[in-house]
Amino acid sequence: xxxxxxxxxxxxxxxxxxxxxxxxxxxxxxxxxxxxxxxxxxxxxxxxxxxxxxxxxxxxxxxxxxxxxxxxxxxxxxxxxxxxxxxxxxxxxxxxxxxxxxxxxxxxxxxxxxxxxxxxxxxxxxxxxxxxxxxxxxxxxxxxxxxxxxxxxxxxxxxxxxxxxxxxxxxxxxxxxxxxxxxxxxxxxxxxxxxxxxxxxxxxxxxxxxxxxxxxxxxxxxxxxxxxxxxxxxxxxxxxxxxxxxxxxxxxxxxxxxxxxxxx
Numbered sequence: 001x002x003x004x005x006x007x008x009x010x011x012x013x014x015x016x017x018x019x020x021x022x023x024x025x026x027x028x029x030x031x032x033x034x035x036x037x038x039x040x041x042x043x044x045x046x047x048x049x050x051x052x053x054x055x056x057x058x059x060x061x062x063x064x065x066x067x068x069x070x071x072x073x074x075x076x077x078x079x080x081x082x083x084x085x086x087x088x089x090x091x092x093x094x095x096x097x098x099x100x101x102x103x104x105x106x107x108x109x110x111x112x113x114x115x116x117x118x119x120x121x122x123x124x125x126x127x128x129x130x131x132x133x134x135x136x137x138x139x140x141x142x143x144x145x146x147x148x149x150x151x152x153x154x155x156x157x158x159x160x161x162x163x164x165x166x167x168x169x170x171x172x173x174x175x176x177x178x179x180x181x182x183x184x185x186x187x188x189x190x191x192x193x194x195x196x197x198x199x200x201x202x203x204x205x206x207x208x209x210x211x212x213x214x215x216x217x218x219x220x221x222x223x224x225x226x227x228x229x230x231x232x233x234x235x236x237x238x239x240x241x242x243x244x245x246x247x248x249x250x251x252x253x254x255x256x257x258x259x260x261x262x263x264x
Contacts, residue, residue, distance in 0.1 A: 010068075065093050119141060
């Protein structure tokens with residue numbers, strides 16, 4: 001069961017308690033829905049200021065958190081507000097699901113101009129019944145978006161080439177091999193090739209879709225053309241061939257069976 005944290009931030013303690021109770025009910029109403037399958041939501045922080053949330057995110061790694069933020073976190077206009085906090089959250093938790101709750105509907109436009117990527121905008125002046133219905137819908141949407149983004153992430157391999165982040169569908173990857181340059185790896189896909197800094201042992205541990213063929217090669221078995229058990233040579237779709245060690249023969253037989261690979 002995956003657990004996702006919910007953070008509530010409002011400078012008024014009474015409002016924090018109110019939102020806490022409404023969110024708790026929304027969590028309960030979500031438990032039996034398809035959107036919450038294999039996921040558990042839990043309120044992990046109730047805060048009254050920008051700095052409380054910022055400190056928490058500095059000390060704790062949060063991935064795909066749900067944030068209920070008041071926009072006006074202080075009566076002092078010079079202080080950082082909820083929109084500033086949303087921008088900070090985005091830096092720490094790119095997949096954050098941000099919901100603004102405020103007494104001022106006219107502030108909604110500001111959140112869009114600042115491109116905070118807010119999931120929803122809820123007016124706290126509404127009745128508890130109206131807010132509860134909106135929270136139930138919004139938390140369900142947040143759960144669905146988290147599930148969808150994680151599904152995409154599982155099908156994507158990302159690496160950095162220069163200043164660019166390259167995202168490859170794992171089905172398009174043929175193999176990753178070491179290069180003569182220290183800690184430099186070459187990735188070959190159906191669309192071409194690239195080079196990036198990395199550790200081949202770490203990649204093997206972090207990516208289930210890759211199989212170790214040799215000390216210098218990780219392969220996507222789905223894109224292996226043929227395994228020759230006699231010559232110990234593996235052929236890929238681009239014509240590249242990699243030799244595997246004798247001790248790996250049993251593993252290669254297992255790959256042949258699991259992926260229905262051609263063998264000679």
